[in-house]
Amino acid sequence: CLEEYREFSVAVVTGGATGIGHAVTQELLYLGCNVVIASRKEEQLKQAVTELKGEIEETSPPRLMHVPCNIRQELQVKHLFEETLKQYGKLDYLVNNGGGQFLCQAADISKKGWNAVIETNLTGIFLMCQEAHKQWMGEHGGVIVNMLMDMDRGVPMMAHSGAARAGVENLTKSFAVEWAHHGIRVNAVAPGNSIYSETAAKNYPIDVFERVKPHLPAKRLGTPEEVSAAVCFLLSPAASYITGETVHVDGGGRLYSPLFWTVPDHKMLQPFHSNQGVEEATKPKSKL
Numbered sequence: 001c002l003e004e005y006r007e008f009s010v011a012v013v014t015g016g017a018t019g020i021g022h023a024v025t026q027e028l029l030y031l032g033c034n035v036v037i038a039s040r041k042e043e044q045l046k047q048a049v050t051e052l053k054g055e056i057e058e059t060s061p062p063r064l065m066h067v068p069c070n071i072r073q074e075l076q077v078k079h080l081f082e083e084t085l086k087q088y089g090k091l092d093y094l095v096n097n098g099g100g101q102f103l104c105q106a107a108d109i110s111k112k113g114w115n116a117v118i119e120t121n122l123t124g125i126f127l128m129c130q131e132a133h134k135q136w137m138g139e140h141g142g143v144i145v146n147m148l149m150d151m152d153r154g155v156p157m158m159a160h161s162g163a164a165r166a167g168v169e170n171l172t173k174s175f176a177v178e179w180a181h182h183g184i185r186v187n188a189v190a191p192g193n194s195i196y197s198e199t200a201a202k203n204y205p206i207d208v209f210e211r212v213k214p215h216l217p218a219k220r221l222g223t224p225e226e227v228s229a230a231v232c233f234l235l236s237p238a239a240s241y242i243t244g245e246t247v248h249v250d251g252g253g254r255l256y257s258p259l260f261w262t263v264p265d266h267k268m269l270q271p272f273h274s275n276q277g278v279e280e281a282t283k284p285k286s287k288l
């Protein structure tokens with residue numbers, strides 16, 4: 001399955017400079033893909049390109065490039081795919097990872113704030129998928145992965161984002177069916193609200209991640225690499241019969257209610273990091 005990645009496939013990853021997106025970019029580069037990372041802050045993109053280029057061979061055109069793009073802006077989205085096709089001549093994978101929200105009780109969310117979050121996390125993904133379909137995938141096929149959140153039981157304090165992501169999950173299913181005959185698979189990954197990175201934590205005035213830890217059966221936070229592994233699986237030919245599906249990467253968080261069962265503190269479900277050797281990563285850690 002790695003062979004197909006190694007044919008120098010081309011991936012667009014939004015939010016590819018930070019957190020989960022950075023881990024996806026790193027893994028795709030390792031697998032042999034060309035990657036275009038896109039988000040709003042150009043300095044952040046440039047910094048990620050400089051850092052990641054140190055890990056790959058120098059080629060012409062370079063295997064990693066950046067395009068500043070606010071996914072809320074139609075013209076910028078159009079430009080992103082035009083640049084990608086100009087540079088690499090094709091587009092195999094799209095990872096709609098860029099997004100986010102602010103903490104606020106639903107009763108206090110202003111209309112402007114509501115619109116900002118919906119435009120980013122629902123309309124932005126719609127525009128990205130539509131443009132990828134229009135410029136390349138509609139004719140040549142491809143694979144799309146959309147990033148969701150743990151929203152199945154509602155998302156108090158992030159109701160706007162929960163509503164947007166539920167919309168994206170449904171959109172994922174519609175696209176999967178409408179575009180099957182174009183050779184396009186569309187899936188989603190739903191990280192638990194527990195994937196720690198410095199950039200994710202910086203967005204919140206309180207330590208949200210410490211707060212969620214006791215409520216996870218894994219009793220630890222997740223890593224960006226653990227989400228990236230699910231994304232790369234769904235992109236790969238190993239997932240060729242999976243479309244319209246959501247993979248949850250949450251350490252069992254969405255299933256856990258201490259009303260019925262209390263999980264004691266433990267260290268039996270150890271994290272996976274990209275700098276771990278395969279042998280270390282596959283050594284059984286749990287008795288499950």
Ligand SMILES: CCCCCCCCC/C=C/C(=O)SCCNC(=O)CCNC(=O)[C@H](O)C(C)(C)COP(=O)(O)OP(=O)(O)OC[C@H]1O[C@@H](n2cnc3c(N)ncnc32)[C@H](O)[C@@H]1OP(=O)(O)O
Pocket residue numbers: 099100101102103104110112113114116117120157192193194195200201203208209211212
């Ligand atoms: C305890 C439970 C644990 C629960 C446990 C939680 C676990 C957390 C899990 C982590 C999940 C993640 O997604 S981690 C990833 C997080 N990353 C991000 O959020 C990055 C991206 N986010 C953003 O860019 C912003 O949040 C977003 C609002 C979407 C876009 O902002 P922009 O400034 O570009 O948008 P604009 O169009 O200018 O509009 C901004 C308006 O939004 C509103 N707004 C913005 N911040 C606001 C705020 N803090 N409070 C109120 N309102 C706000 C105001 O109305 C602003 O207008 P004015 O009043 O005029 O200024």
Ligand SMILES: NC(=O)C1=CN([C@@H]2O[C@H](COP(=O)(O)OP(=O)(O)OC[C@H]3O[C@@H](n4cnc5c(N)ncnc54)[C@H](OP(=O)(O)O)[C@@H]3O)[C@@H](O)[C@H]2O)C=CC1
Pocket residue numbers: 014015016017018019020021038039040041042044069070071072097098099100101120124147148149150190191192193194195196197199200203
């Ligand atoms: N960490 C977690 O626990 C969870 C994360 N998620 C989701 O996973 C995704 C990645 O988050 P994570 O890596 O943790 O956090 P980060 O804050 O590190 O990543 C968010 C990324 O999205 C980009 N972005 C935000 N808005 C836009 C926009 N309008 N256009 C283009 N890019 C944008 C940001 O770049 P820039 O600001 O430069 O545009 C940034 O690179 C997000 O959608 C997040 O909501 C979901 C559930 C839980």
